[in-house]
Amino acid sequence: MLGYKVKKMKRISLVLFALMLFTTWQCAKKGPMLPLTKKWEKVVPQQEVPAGLPSLKAADCGICHPSHYEEWKLSTHAHAWSDLQFQAELKKESSPFMCINCHIPLQNQQEYIVKGLIDGDIYQPVREKNPLFDPELQKEGITCAACHVRDNVIIGPTGGNGNLPHPVVKDTVHLSSENLCINCHNAVAVLTPELACTFETGDEWKAGPFADEKDCKSCHMEPITREIMPGFGEKLTHRHYFTGSGIPKFDTVQTTVLNGLAFYPSEVLETYQAGEPLNYNFRAKNEHAGHRVPTGDPERFILFHFTLFDVAGDTLKHLTERIGEEWEWYPEAKKLTDNNLDPGEEVNYRFTPVLQDTGQYRMLVRVEKHRLNKANAEYNKLGDHYPLYIEILNREYTFKVSAEETAGGANP
Ligand code: HEC
Ligand code: HEC
Ligand code: HEC
Ligand code: HEC
Numbered sequence: 001m002l003g004y005k006v007k008k009m010k011r012i013s014l015v016l017f018a019l020m021l022f023t024t025w026q027c028a029k030k031g032p033m034l035p036l037t038k039k040w041e042k043v044v045p046q047q048e049v050p051a052g053l054p055s056l057k058a059a060d061c062g063i064c065h066p067s068h069y070e071e072w073k074l075s076t077h078a079h080a081w082s083d084l085q086f087q088a089e090l091k092k093e094s095s096p097f098m099c100i101n102c103h104i105p106l107q108n109q110q111e112y113i114v115k116g117l118i119d120g121d122i123y124q125p126v127r128e129k130n131p132l133f134d135p136e137l138q139k140e141g142i143t144c145a146a147c148h149v150r151d152n153v154i155i156g157p158t159g160g161n162g163n164l165p166h167p168v169v170k171d172t173v174h175l176s177s178e179n180l181c182i183n184c185h186n187a188v189a190v191l192t193p194e195l196a197c198t199f200e201t202g203d204e205w206k207a208g209p210f211a212d213e214k215d216c217k218s219c220h221m222e223p224i225t226r227e228i229m230p231g232f233g234e235k236l237t238h239r240h241y242f243t244g245s246g247i248p249k250f251d252t253v254q255t256t257v258l259n260g261l262a263f264y265p266s267e268v269l270e271t272y273q274a275g276e277p278l279n280y281n282f283r284a285k286n287e288h289a290g291h292r293v294p295t296g297d298p299e300r301f302i303l304f305h306f307t308l309f310d311v312a313g314d315t316l317k318h319l320t321e322r323i324g325e326e327w328e329w330y331p332e333a334k335k336l337t338d339n340n341l342d343p344g345e346e347v348n349y350r351f352t353p354v355l356q357d358t359g360q361y362r363m364l365v366r367v368e369k370h371r372l373n374k375a376n377a378e379y380n381k382l383g384d385h386y387p388l389y390i391e392i393l394n395r396e397y398t399f400k401v402s403a404e405e406t407a408g409g410a411n412p
């Protein structure tokens with residue numbers, strides 16, 4: 001019994017010794033820690049709660065700024081951390097440490113302080129526990145403070161007119177679309193062969209016709225006159241819904257919607273002659289977006305469905321068209337196709353089934369905006385409460401097809 005224990009001890013010490021050797025070797029192999037250099041490797045420094053405020057939390061800003069808070073709560077920004085797809089992707093080994101820097105941008109929101117990278121490798125960050133980590137603030141994603149607090153004070157568009165409960169510094173450069181929005185909404189980087197980050201909403205806007213007229217804020221933070229705090233009088237303010245595609249992040253979240261596309265369907269007659277084609281044209285134009293549609297995340301796409309039903313309600317003919325990008329992720333990230341619409345660009349779809357039989361017909365035209373496809377949603381286990389798309393057009397036409405006219409020499 002005892003002999004066995006001694007033997008076991010010996011074996012354990014041997015294993016330990018080997019382990020020590022291995023770790024020393026590993027350490028020797030490890031390169032030096034290099035400082036963070038790239039933009040998204042760095043986080044917004046730790047912020048103290050500005051004087052006069054209870055905390056940095058959105059709910060506390062909301063005590064005095066209820067309308068801003070209620071709007072922001074519905075925004076995608078408020079879900080940038082809790083989003084199920086983000087959480088699923090973050091857990092993957094292929095996701096480097098700086099994924100979180102645009103989704104929870106303040107050091108206060110991050111559990112670790114990243115001191116540097118071994119050999120400059122993004123997969124070997126040197127981390128230290130953040131003693132001031134605030135898990136509640138983390139849940140708020142792109143919270144008020146992420147945009148409005150720097151150097152421990154509130155950054156505002158006017159600086160206020162004195163007598164505020166919190167200090168305000170006017171900084172319209174920081175709050176500009178150019179700096180604030182584009183800093184996060186434009187990223188082109190190939191991180192590893194399989195991981196490319198490409199969304200170029202900022203570049204698309206700069207290259208488009210709206211660049212001199214309207215910026216991100218003009219369309220996504222519409223002006224409205226109202227009180228900033230109840231009792232302080234009406235002023236020019238801005239909506240904080242940050243409305244985008246309008247596809248909610250959870251089926252209980254009510255979002256606001258912006259649509260970039262304008263639709264120009266051709267006329268449908270009340271009666272057609274048997275043997276005639278329908279000759280239906282459907283033109284869709286990117287009239288309202290200051291960038292491509294869809295923009296941003298390359299998984300987005302738009303589907304156009306044209307369906308013709310016969311008298312019995314059975315499908316006679318169906319056509320589906322798609323706008324979006326297609327990527328191949330393995331063995332290396334590569335864009336295969338891209339027919340997103342530039343600002344002002346249009347497509348024209350033709351649906352021209354020949355109407356053979358007489359009777360009553362029904363045609364359905366539907367347009368859907370998709371956040372991601374079903375296969376990816378299933379792969380990421382997003383569950384049944386993660387809306388994948390919304391319908392933005394649903395138009396039904398009914399018409400009759402009557403027997404060909406024979407009298408009067410109508411047909412040559
Ligand atoms: C105790 C009440 C109170 C709290 C809490 C509060 N604010 Fe304010 N805030 C005010 C008042 C009052 C004004 C000025 C209103 C006016 O001018 O009509 C103001 C103005 C502002 C402005 C506009 C400044 C400018 O330059 O025009 C911003 C931005 C702002 N607050 C952000 C925040 C944020 C972010 C928080 C939370 C971290 C917050 N506030 C918490 C009362 C508060
Ligand atoms: C002229 C108005 C306009 C301007 C300027 C504009 N946008 Fe948009 N944006 C839209 C519209 C409209 C949509 C809705 C597109 C759709 O889903 O049909 C949209 C959608 C988006 C989306 C959602 C992505 C998607 O495909 O659904 C993001 C993100 C976005 N915009 C960011 C920005 C940023 C960042 C800027 C500044 C660089 C900007 N926008 C400038 C009008 C604008
Ligand atoms: C994504 C960045 C962002 C977030 C998040 C954000 N804001 Fe703002 N906010 C802005 C910008 C940009 C302006 C300035 C608009 C301008 O005048 O150019 C602004 C303006 C304001 C103003 C001044 C009045 C107005 O509407 O112009 C107040 C007050 C304010 N924000 C409060 C809040 C509160 C409270 C929250 C959180 C509930 C919040 N903001 C979240 C970007 C943000
Ligand atoms: C700190 C980084 C950051 C800043 C600053 C920022 N955004 Fe965002 N924005 C994001 C992220 C991340 C998302 C997506 C969150 C998600 O899908 O879970 C997003 C989502 C959006 C959407 C919604 C897209 C959709 O799915 O419909 C719009 C619109 C938008 N942002 C506009 C703006 C505008 C306008 C500004 C400047 C006032 C701005 N953002 C500033 C990171 C940022």
Ligand code: HEC
Nearest residue numbers: 040085086089090095098099102184185187295296297371
């Ligand atoms: C440069 C800032 C930035 C970085 C870094 C970043 N994101 Fe994002 N992320 C965004 C923005 C902006 C959006 C919103 C894009 C849009 O809606 O057009 C977004 C949206 C998302 C979404 C939601 C997509 C959807 O369809 O709604 C997921 C998931 C996501 N990011 C995962 C990641 C992962 C994983 C990483 C690290 C590999 C990462 N992000 C790094 C800015 C960033």
